[in-house]
Amino acid sequence: MKGRNLRAAMHVSAVFATWLAAxxxxxxxxxxxxxNPDWIVFAISCAVIAALATIVAAATRGIRPTYSTRFAFLLVNLLWLTFAVAGAVPFVESSLQLSLADAFFESMSGITTTGSTVITGLDGLPPGLLLWRSMLQWVGGLGVIGLGLFILPYLKIGGSSVFKLESSDRYDRPFSRMTTFAVSIIGIYMASTFICATLYAMTxxxxxxxxNHAMTTVSTGGYSTHDASFGYFENLSTQWVAIVFMLIGATPFTALVVLMLRGRIDMFRDNQVIVMLCYTLGLGIVLAIYLDVTxxxxxxxxxxxxxFNIVSLVTTTGYANAxxxxxGPFAIALVFMAxxxxxxxxxTAGGVKTYRWIALYGIMRRALDRFIYPHAVQSVHSGKDVVGEDTLEVVLLYFTAFILMWSLLTVALTLTGTDFLTALSGILTALANVGPGLGEVIGPAGNFAPLSEPAKWILSFAMLLGRLEIFTVLVLAAPAFWRE
Known part of the structure; x- marks a missing residue:
């Protein structure tokens, strides 16, 4: 049974790899x-990956998996690893001649929409490589939407299973068929990218x-075609376009489907959307006042x-215009919080996610009330929704796992010779899929190139952990997962 599921997962991953090759x-x-002579690199990479993927797909064809949570966990991990490996091939073979660790890091950062980079001299990079980086993030952003809406809820660790905030039930099922719903999401994703690119060009x-920037804005990925990121563009209207579309990328795409195709504004009654906008605007205003006062x-x-920078960090895009x-230290503290x-x-956004903060607030509030009213029976609410006890347990487990993995991987990164601040913020930005960290090395003015190869492998693993919500990856380490 296990072998059948593995071969079936390999078949699906191989099919997707052929699409990525195309x-x-x-x-x-x-x-x-x-x-640019690098065109031959992409042509050869396409041929090699397509050939290998076709061989694997043919060898595993016709194997029907046992549809279960085990198969779903296995498939999700294998898909993301396949995309990261396939996406790294052009980086290795290109004129950059990146090492395997660097190429995998860049590809994993792209496909997980993290936005961290090991490449310098972006302004002089071949256009094909710049476009490939952006395409990886655009494809990754679309994959993240599918992961959050259709896969993680089935595994009972995603946002949809928490408050039904992304469930079509919340919006009275905009479409009766899931296929129509998925096509609508893809259409809006593509339309948003086109509109964003058009507005960028107009500014x-x-x-x-x-x-390039439209693809990495809507996907909240953050890759830029310039070393200075958005600091390269002095037009303020360009940066406000980015702000708007970063927020759109961090908004539930189900709500966008309902808004654009049904003309309803349910998203503005969605508790997590309101909370996200409130803490983003609040942090931005506080930081602006601080900059003015000082x-x-x-x-x-x-x-x-x-x-701009608070929106970029909260939405986990990772652009920087300064x-x-x-x-100063207060500004750095706000950035760290964001x-x-x-x-x-x-x-498409990463991070801890708004719904978990809402749940954590509800848990803490109920705990404080129970100190005053020990025998009271209280439920945790998100807006009008009652959050189930099993859901609250999953949220608490996530926070525990997040802190635990952050601590362990930070220690592991320091063992590679990385200084503590770089290790601490580097693992955080990888788990949250944000991009830039803190310190002179990996801050908004630097990148991850100076880190050692073992450090980049650790950070690549942390990016995968963060993108797949930690438990999706960790479950593979459980002996029970591999037993019949």
Whole structure:
């Protein structure tokens, strides 16, 4: 039974790998258009990956899995690893000649929409590689939506199973068939990307920059075509476009389907959307006031810089338009706090997620009330929804696992020679899928290139852990998972 499930998961992963290989023809054509010799790299990578994937798919064809949570856990892990490995091939073979650790790190960061990078000199990078990085994040963002809406709820660890915030039940089932619902989400994802690219171009971006940044904005990935990230674009309207679409990317896509195709504003009655907007705006305003009071920046520029960077961190996009580590310890503390928060479930955003903070607040409030009224029977609510006890247990287990893995992986990273601040913030930003960390090495003005290869493997694992909600990965280490 176990072997059958493994072979079936390999078949599905191989099929998806052929699709990813086909996408490599797009950057190949772009490089060919610009006369860059790296087009042959993408062409060969496409052929090799497609051939290997086809062989695996043919060898495992016709094997029917036993549909269960075990198979789902196995499939999700294998899919993300397959995408990361396949996505790394062009980086290894390109003119950059990245090591295996660097290439896998860059690919894993892209497909998990983390946005951390080991590549410097982005302004002079071949256009095909820049586009491939953006495409990895765009594909990863779409995969994250599917993961949050259709897979994690089935495994009882995702946001949909918590408050039904992303369930079509909450919005009176916008479509009766799941296929129609999924196609609608893909359509809105693509439409949002197109509109974002158009607005970027209208505000002064080149067409190439607009397409790349639209893909990494809507997917809340954060890869840029310039070393200075959004600091390269001086037009304030460009940065406000990014703010709007980062927030759209962090909003439940089910709510967007209902809004755009049914004209209903249910999303503004969704508790987690309101909470996310409130703490994002609150942190942004506090940071802007601090910058003005300390004369770090003028009020107008300070508001724009504060809102942009807080939105980027909360939505786990990872863009930066200024080196906020130069703003003082209070600003750094706010940035550190924003790294934890995350967007809504059922969106492309990572992080702890808003619904978990709502649940944690409800748990703490109920505990305090029980000190006063020991015999009272109270439920935890999210808006009008009652949160079940099993759900609250899962939320508490997630926070426990998050802190535990953060601690253990930080210690592991220090064993590679990484300083404590870099290790602490590096693991946090990997688990939260945010991108930049703290300190001179991996802060918004730096990148992860100086870290050792063992450190990059550890961070790659942490990115996968964070993207798949920790338990999806850890369950594979349980002996019971592999027993009949």
């Amino acid at each position: 996408l490599m023809l797009i950057p190949a054509l772009v490089d060919l258009y610009y006369g 002064g971006m080149t067409g190439f920059d607009a397409i 004369h770090t920046e003028e009020l107008g520029l300070g508001i724009e810089h504060a809102i 080196d906020y580590l130069q703003w 790294t934890f928060l995350g967007g809504c479930s059922g969106s």
